[in-house]
Amino acid sequence: MAETAKDAKPLLIKRYASRRLYNTETSDYVTLEDIAGFIRDGREVQIIDLKSGDDLTRQYLLQIIAEHESRGESVLPIDVLTDLVRSYTTSAQSVVPQFLAASFEMLREGQSKMMENFSSFPNPMASMPGFDALQRQQQAFLKSMMSGWPGAAEDSDDANQTASGDRDDLAAIKKQLAELQSKLSKL
Structure with a gap:
């Protein structure tokens, strides 16, 4: 494994x-x-x-x-930086680390869900010339963007997903996207 x-x-x-x-x-x-x-x-x-x-x-x-x-x-917006500085001098110092950790975990989960949902929406641009190349670039961009987030590609039920599982998921997403493009082109 x-x-x-x-x-x-x-x-x-x-x-x-x-x-x-x-x-x-x-x-x-x-x-x-x-x-x-x-x-x-x-x-x-x-x-x-x-x-x-x-x-x-x-x-x-x-x-x-x-x-x-x-x-x-x-x-980091100025408001967040200001609040972080304040947290060092207040009683909030004890809860800030847990809050930040929970917030980033929610962000990672949200990005995973976004990637899942991204493939489920029909794309009206699918019939546009050059769409396939644009789509490949977009997938490469999203992959590179998500690569910095540990757990972004992990299924919440299976945190120890293997590389072949990731390829299977990618293949399933590509298949769903192709099916959606086919449906869209028939409309």
């Missing part, structure tokens, strides 16, 4: 005194952008200080988020 991202051991990154980050799996140095890529690919990452053994994961994840936000890749 294939190992899922949730079952896999985290990718261990060691920070040397020179502040360079070392990937212990590939035995090479990595950047923050490399680490962000591992995470987008569904990997769990743990960053430790080689000398002290301190876990630096949170610090580096926050740095990755700050760099993306400063480059204009804003995901």
Whole structure:
């Protein structure tokens, strides 16, 4: 049975005194952008200080988020950032982590449902020339967008779904989409 991202051991990154980050799996140095890529690919990452053994994961994840936000890749609205700052000085500090975790879990589930529902709606553009190419691009985009969300492709009843199960699901979705396109073209 294939190992899922949730079952896999985290990718261990060691920070040397020179502040360079070392990937212990590939035995090479990595950047923050490399680490962000591992995470987008569904990997769990743990960053430790080689000398002290301190876990630096949170610090580096926050740095990755700050760099993306400063480059204009804003995901966090000002209101949310303000509320987060406030939560550090209020009694809300104890409930904020659970609330955020539950909110992101709902987001992941919503994205999974969106992908399921996406294939069930007839598309009036199916008869348009070049639609197939556009559809392939859209599927590739959605796949890349969803790849950063662990559990996005998982069935809620079977969290340990294998890669062949994912291919079967994709084949079923393609079949449903083809059937819908056929029905639409008959209208």
